[in-house]
Amino acid sequence: MPPVAVRHLNTTSADFETEFKRVLHWSAETDHAIEERVAAILEDVRTRGDAAVLEYTARFDALEAPSVAALELTREELQRAFDAITPAQRSALESAAKRVRAYHERQLQACGLSWSYRDEDGTLLGQKVTPLDRVGIYVPGGKAAYPSSVLMNAIPAHVAGVSDIVMVVPTPRGEKNALVLAAAYVAGVSRAFTIGGAQAVGALAHGTATVPRVDKITGPGNAYVASAKRRVFGQVGIDMIAGPSEILVLADGTTPPDWVAMDLFSQAEHDELAQSILLCPDAGYIAQVQASIDRLIDGMPRRDVIRASLEGRGALILTRDMEEACAISNRIAPEHLEVSSAEPHRWEPLLRHAGAIFLGAYTSESLGDYCAGPNHVLPTSGTARFSSPLGVYDFQKRSSLIEVSEAGAQQLGPIAAELAYGEGLQAHAQAAEFRLKRAE
Amino acid sequence: MPPVAVRHLNTTSADFETEFKRVLHWSAETDHAIEERVAAILEDVRTRGDAAVLEYTARFDALEAPSVAALELTREELQRAFDAITPAQRSALESAAKRVRAYHERQLQACGLSWSYRDEDGTLLGQKVTPLDRVGIYVPGGKAAYPSSVLMNAIPAHVAGVSDIVMVVPTPRGEKNALVLAAAYVAGVSRAFTIGGAQAVGALAHGTATVPRVDKITGPGNAYVASAKRRVFGQVGIDMIAGPSEILVLADGTTPPDWVAMDLFSQAEHDELAQSILLCPDAGYIAQVQASIDRLIDGMPRRDVIRASLEGRGALILTRDMEEACAISNRIAPEHLEVSSAEPHRWEPLLRHAGAIFLGAYTSESLGDYCAGPNHVLPTSGTARFSSPLGVYDFQKRSSLIEVSEAGAQQLGPIAAELAYGEGLQAHAQAAEFRLKRAE
Numbered sequence: 001m002p003p004v005a006v007r008h009l010n011t012t013s014a015d016f017e018t019e020f021k022r023v024l025h026w027s028a029e030t031d032h033a034i035e036e037r038v039a040a041i042l043e044d045v046r047t048r049g050d051a052a053v054l055e056y057t058a059r060f061d062a063l064e065a066p067s068v069a070a071l072e073l074t075r076e077e078l079q080r081a082f083d084a085i086t087p088a089q090r091s092a093l094e095s096a097a098k099r100v101r102a103y104h105e106r107q108l109q110a111c112g113l114s115w116s117y118r119d120e121d122g123t124l125l126g127q128k129v130t131p132l133d134r135v136g137i138y139v140p141g142g143k144a145a146y147p148s149s150v151l152m153n154a155i156p157a158h159v160a161g162v163s164d165i166v167m168v169v170p171t172p173r174g175e176k177n178a179l180v181l182a183a184a185y186v187a188g189v190s191r192a193f194t195i196g197g198a199q200a201v202g203a204l205a206h207g208t209a210t211v212p213r214v215d216k217i218t219g220p221g222n223a224y225v226a227s228a229k230r231r232v233f234g235q236v237g238i239d240m241i242a243g244p245s246e247i248l249v250l251a252d253g254t255t256p257p258d259w260v261a262m263d264l265f266s267q268a269e270h271d272e273l274a275q276s277i278l279l280c281p282d283a284g285y286i287a288q289v290q291a292s293i294d295r296l297i298d299g300m301p302r303r304d305v306i307r308a309s310l311e312g313r314g315a316l317i318l319t320r321d322m323e324e325a326c327a328i329s330n331r332i333a334p335e336h337l338e339v340s341s342a343e344p345h346r347w348e349p350l351l352r353h354a355g356a357i358f359l360g361a362y363t364s365e366s367l368g369d370y371c372a373g374p375n376h377v378l379p380t381s382g383t384a385r386f387s388s389p390l391g392v393y394d395f396q397k398r399s400s401l402i403e404v405s406e407a408g409a410q411q412l413g414p415i416a417a418e419l420a421y422g423e424g425l426q427a428h429a430q431a432a433e434f435r436l437k438r439a440e
Numbered sequence: 441m442p443p444v445a446v447r448h449l450n451t452t453s454a455d456f457e458t459e460f461k462r463v464l465h466w467s468a469e470t471d472h473a474i475e476e477r478v479a480a481i482l483e484d485v486r487t488r489g490d491a492a493v494l495e496y497t498a499r500f501d502a503l504e505a506p507s508v509a510a511l512e513l514t515r516e517e518l519q520r521a522f523d524a525i526t527p528a529q530r531s532a533l534e535s536a537a538k539r540v541r542a543y544h545e546r547q548l549q550a551c552g553l554s555w556s557y558r559d560e561d562g563t564l565l566g567q568k569v570t571p572l573d574r575v576g577i578y579v580p581g582g583k584a585a586y587p588s589s590v591l592m593n594a595i596p597a598h599v600a601g602v603s604d605i606v607m608v609v610p611t612p613r614g615e616k617n618a619l620v621l622a623a624a625y626v627a628g629v630s631r632a633f634t635i636g637g638a639q640a641v642g643a644l645a646h647g648t649a650t651v652p653r654v655d656k657i658t659g660p661g662n663a664y665v666a667s668a669k670r671r672v673f674g675q676v677g678i679d680m681i682a683g684p685s686e687i688l689v690l691a692d693g694t695t696p697p698d699w700v701a702m703d704l705f706s707q708a709e710h711d712e713l714a715q716s717i718l719l720c721p722d723a724g725y726i727a728q729v730q731a732s733i734d735r736l737i738d739g740m741p742r743r744d745v746i747r748a749s750l751e752g753r754g755a756l757i758l759t760r761d762m763e764e765a766c767a768i769s770n771r772i773a774p775e776h777l778e779v780s781s782a783e784p785h786r787w788e789p790l791l792r793h794a795g796a797i798f799l800g801a802y803t804s805e806s807l808g809d810y811c812a813g814p815n816h817v818l819p820t821s822g823t824a825r826f827s828s829p830l831g832v833y834d835f836q837k838r839s840s841l842i843e844v845s846e847a848g849a850q851q852l853g854p855i856a857a858e859l860a861y862g863e864g865l866q867a868h869a870q871a872a873e874f875r876l877k878r879a880e
Contacts, residue, residue, distance in 0.1 A: 092858035103565055106557060110567070115550040124799070125543055125813050127550070130792055132826050146863050179862050215826040233670070234681050237826035241674050259874050265867035301866050337839075344843065351839075352570055359564070359843035362875050366868040367844050370856040373565050374840035386572050386655040386677035388838035398828035399777075399791075400814035403784065403799035404807050412539075416810040418532035422619050423586050426741050427705035428806040434699050435802050 001303075003294045006310045008286070009317040011324060023277070023315045024332065026243065026381055031223060038198045038227040045202030050209050056199035061141075061172045063194070068203075068210035073181065073192040081181030089179065096371035097151050097186045103373030104159040108392045112160065116401055123408035126401040131161035132237075134212060135395060136204035137189070138219035138229075139180060141170035141196055147183035148369065152376050152390065153219050154187035160395035165189050166214055168204065170196020196221075201228035205236045218390060220377070239390055243381035244273035244313075247365055248334035248354075250325050251278060252341040253285035255361040260340055261292035266366050267336065268309035269302040275313040277332070279325040286316050326350035333384040336365045353384045409435040441743075443734045446750045448726070449757040451764060463717070463755045464772065466683065466821055471663060478638045478667040485642030490649050496639035501581075501612045503634070508643075508650035513621065513632040521621030529619065536811035537591050537626045543813030544599040548832045552600065556841055563848035566841040571601035572677075574652060575835060576644035577629070578659035578669075579620060581610035581636055587623035588809065592816050592830065593659050594627035600835035605629050606654055608644065610636020636661075641668035645676045658830060660817070679830055683821035684713035684753075687805055688774035688794075690765050691718060692781040693725035695801040700780055701732035706806050707776065708749035709742040715753040717772070719765040726756050766790035773824040776805045795824045849875040 009019050044052040050068040057071065058064050065071050082090065116126025137153040140146070150167070157165050167184055171177075171194040184192055193211060195203065201221075207213025216237035217229060229238045247267035249260055264276035280286050293310070297303050319325040326347055329337060333353035341347060344359035351357060355378030358365055369376045377390035404412060413432040420428035449459050484492040490508040497511065498504050505511050522530065556566025577593040580586070590607065597605050607624055611617075611634040624632055633651060635643065641661075647653025656677035657669060669678045687707035689700055704716035720726050733750070737743050759765040766787055769777060773793035781787060784799035791797060795818030798805055809816045817830035844852060853872040860868035 088858050089862055092855045092862075095855045096859060106555070106565070107567065110553075110555040111551040113550075115546070117546060119542075123812070125546070127547065127814075127829075127831075128788075128797070133792070148859055148863065230670075230673070233673075234823065237823075256874070259871070262867055262871040262874055266865070266871045269865055269867045302864075306867065348568075348841075352573070353837075354839045356840035356842065357568070359841065362846050362849040363842050363844040364849075364856075364871040364875055366860060366865075366871045367849065367852045367856050367875075368840070368842050369868060370859045370872075371852050372563070372842045372844060372848075374567075374842055378840070379837075383674065383677075384837065384839065386837055389567075389840050391567075391838070393833075397793075397819075397824065397826055398831070399794045399824065400796035400808070400818075400829050401788075401799065402796060402803050402808050402812045402814055404803040404812060406802050408812075409802040409804075409807065412807045412811050415532045415535045416804075416807050418528050419536060419588055419810045420806060422529055422532075423588065424742075425706070425709055425806075427702055427709045427746065428809060431699070431702040431706045431804040431806040432810075434696070434702055435804055435807075 001298050004297055004307055004310050006290065006293065007315045009315055011317065011319050011328070023313070034223050034227050038224055038231060041198040042202040042228060042231055045199050045208070046206045053195055053199050053203050053208060053211070056197065057195050060197050061170050063171060063174050068193070068195070068208065071194045073194060078181050078185035078189070078192065081178045082185040085178055085182050090182070093147065093183055093186050096148065097155060099371050099373040100151055100155045101159060104156045104392050108159055112392045112396055119408070121408035121411055122405035124401065124403035128399045128401050129396050130399070132215045132395050132397065133162070134164035134166065134214045135162050136214035136217040137165060137167045138200065138217060138221050138225060139167055139169040140221055141177070142172055145177040145180050147177070147179040148376065149219065150180055150183035150189070151187050154184070154189050156375065156390060156392045157395040158188050160392045162395050164212065166204065166212060167192040168195050168200040170194065170200070198224045198228035201225060201232060205232035216395070218377070218394065239377065239394055240379060240383065240387055244275060245270045246275040246334050246380060247336040247338065248277045248279065248329055248332055249338045249340050250322070250329055250347065251280040251285065252322055252343070253280060253282035254342040255340040257285065257288035257292040258296065259361060259364070260289050261296055263338060263364055264293070264310065264314065265296070265300060265306050266364070268306040268314065269300070272305055272308040272312060274309045276310060277314065278316045279319055279328055281319045281321045281325060283318050286318055290316065322347060323350065329354070333382045335378045335380045335384065338363065338365060355379045355384045355389055410437065441738050444737055444747055444750050446730065446733065447755045449755055451757065451759050451768070463753070474663050474667050478664055478671060481638040482642040482668060482671055485639050485648070486646045493635055493639050493643050493648060493651070496637065497635050500637055501610050503611060503614050508633065508648065511634045513634060518621050518625035518629070518632065521618045522625040525618055525622050530622070533587065533623055533626050536588065537595060539811050539813045540591055540595045541599060544596045544832050548599055552832045552836055559848070561848035561851055562845035564841065564843040568839045568841050569836050570839070572655045572835050572837060573602070574604035574606065574654045575602050576654035576657040577605060577607045578640065578657060578661050578665060579607055579609040580661055581617070582612055585617040585620050587617070587619040588816065589659065590620055590623035590629070591627050594624070594629050596815065596830060596832045597835040598628050600832045602835050604652065606644065606652060607632040608635050608640040610634065610640070638664045638668035641665060641672060645672035656835070658817070658834065679817065679834055680819060680823065680827055684715060685710045686715040686774050686820060687776040687778065688717045688719065688769055688772055689778040689780050690762070690769055690787065691720040691725060692762055692783070693720060693722035694782040695780040697725065697728035697732040698736065699801060699804070700729050701736055703778060703804055704733070704750065704754065705736070705740060705746050706804070708746040708754065709740070712745055712748040712752060714749045716750060717754065718756045719759055719768055720757070721759045721761045721765060723758050726758055730756060762787060763790065769794070773822045775818045775820045775824065778803065778805060793824045795819045795829055850877065
């Protein structure tokens with residue numbers, strides 16, 4: 001096989017900025033035709049409910065059913081799937097679920113609890129944190145059916161205290177993925193339907209006679225699902241609109257090059273649009289990683305996808321030093337960021353934007369993807385500049401608590417009234433003034 | 441003046457469900473014509489930058505300027521506005537800002553700090569919380585120019601540690617609101633431009649030669665602004681798409697009826713689509729509130745808006761008991777929820793969905809709107825089912841931290857590999873296996 005023609009960039013080259021922008025370029029342009037079709041499907045599901053869901057499931061998934069109820073997976077069916085997989089798979093699913101649950105329980109304690117305090121006037125201020133009532137989890141079917149995603153979406157919802165977790169997963173031609181069903185069993189999904197696409201998003205957002213309306217929809221999907229989620233946003237909550245997956249490896253040259261090459265592969269194997277980038281100040285090391293890539297690729301069953309991804313969107317970038325590599329990483333704001341260095345804690349404080357930061361040579365992204373504990377649903381395409389991993393907080397919402405004491409009302413009333421009159425809102429002002437003790 | 445014809449409902453009536461749904465009905469249907477115009481404006485600003493912003497500002501705000509730089513408000517101009525308002529206004533703004541800051545600092549401590557722990561294998565897991573780099577705050581101009589909204593958007597960003605806070609505020613015909621400028625001074629806005637509409641959202645989302653690109657845009661606006669925010673979502677973060685403002689008062693009949701009437705007015709005076717609802721198990725008390733409404737309305741400068749809002753969207757609902765009132769409140773998931781009761785802490789635990797909960801007779805919504813401390817940017821139109829008040833957390837994002845120890849890699853590797861092979865992702869599996877010590 002010919003060597004893998006990954007782009008090599010050098011930050012000292014005159015054309016670096018141009019080349020770098022070309023590597024980063026990713027257009028999330030929405031396809032107008034998809035938008036129109038999705039709008040029509042959503043409207044149809046909203047007005048015709050179950051009948052529309054059945055028709056689209058027959059048309060898009062080649063799955064005929066007499067009713068949407070017939071598309072529901074029972075708890076017994078999920079358990080049978082769990083019983084039918086291998087003992088090693090059962091054990092792996094349960095170990096992963098246990099670690100993911102433990103991490104998200106820590107997250108709940110760290111940032112998901114109600115709090116309040118009283119000020120010197122006896123006025124109580126705080127925030128009450130409550131779980132969402134019901135959430136929908138979209139699980140892709142077909143070639144990218146990932147049981148790990150079931151765990152990563154359902155477990156945080158469960159830890160948050162959501163009582164109703166409704167999973168949808170398309171099963172084209174009725175082919176069910178046993179590991180996905182088993183993961184739903186392990187994760188404690190409340191109900192599950194074998195529906196997908198925009199019609200499943202519409203059913204969850206609006207509710208049908210059979211599919212309950214949810215408060216929020218999370219989980220990845222194809223362009224139709226993404227477009228549908230964007231459209232129902234506001235009607236229900238959504239997590240994020242995911243783009244292609246990315247890894248950025250920041251290497252100081254101390255990790256075995258084969259390890260780094262395989263980590264780059266692990267992103268590239270997802271699909272041809274996935275992006276793998278290496279940033280390193282050591283030209284010799286970059287050459288070693290390239291050699292590892294060329295040697296290892298032939299052994300990979302998904303070598304065609306890996307090659308297409310690395311040649312189309314990958315890059316090996318020589319930097320002046322690690323500080324510059326960190327600065328470039330901040331510009332990229334990658335979904336996955338490996339700090340493959342002997343001194344990861346030296347560089348971590350310099351890294352401001354990333355979905356997940358994997359520290360040290362032993363922390364391959366894949367360990368985090370499956371079982372380290374943190375969530376693998378992460379912001380893509382530079383959105384780590386402003387968004388966060390999926391977490392317990394996505395399945396909770398907050399309500400402000402305010403109890404103004406009589407004494408507090410005397411302090412706050414004149415301030416509120418002054419500002420309200422300034423805004424021309426006299427009823428606001430008088431509502432505050434009514435609580436003042438009149439000078440008698 | 442004729443009495444205010446607010447709808448009276450009774451939960452024991454046969455037609456209650458029908459009537460109740462009619463009260464709640466609110467269509468957030470987007471206007472297709474607005475959508476198209478906004479899409480064109482955003483695209484124009486993206487490609488032509490400053491020139492497009494100038495043209496739209498001239499066209500929509502009747503404000504001509506030689507350059508976008510000429511539309512920037514200097515720090516000195518903000519300070520001059522602060523110096524020019526009355527001492528009472530200055531003091532009220534500063535007192536409100538101080539209390540809002542104090543509350544959001546508590547919020548930062550309660551749920552906005554980084555955390556990590558090590559498991560028994562020495563593997564570190566946690567989350568690093570960092571502020572966004574730069575945010576844009578949209579402040580409406582014209583008739584609904586609210587200085588309090590400047591404080592409520594800018595202060596949480598400031599407390600979160602955002603270093604660059606860019607405010608945009610349209611100033612039709614060049615008319616500036618001194619209180620808005622003064623509030624920007626008090627809140628510590630970094631830069632401010634007198635631009636608005638979809639063109640301002642586009643400038644913030646994409647950046648122009650003069651307006652810096654931001655990571656997130658918060659703040660309310662008209663239908664054009666809402667549509668523009670929805671469109672740029674993903675490119676940048678946004679807070680929420682706000683609908684008309686609402687208050688729900690849950691009364692046990694112990695609060696002076698005038699106070700409750702004025703609280704209903706304070707919501708109704710915002711605009712004709714604003715919604716004020718009273719839930720109460722005491723028919724006599726409801727009659728007293730109706731009498732207060734009829735007596736007090738003539739004294740309100742904004743009586744026409746108040747009447748239109750109360751008659752069009754308001755309701756006084758007689759319930760069987762307070763428990764039923766709480767259950768109905770949960771169905772509404774109101775933006776503002778007053779528990780106007782002698783026993784607010786008896787009912788608060790029953791209330792699951794609300795943007796802000798105001799406990800006890802002294803806690804008028806208006807005190808919370810301006811200066812109690814919690815944020816007044818709250819989820820509307822039932823979105824409190826799944827979303828939260830604007831807060832410090834909206835101006836932060838989280839990155840997972842994972843450092844797998846060598847020992848941890850031996851535990852996690854086989855689990856990850858088993859699941860990865862199950863998903864057909866062999867590079868994921870091998871990346872984990874490379875970290876295993878080979879049996880030598």
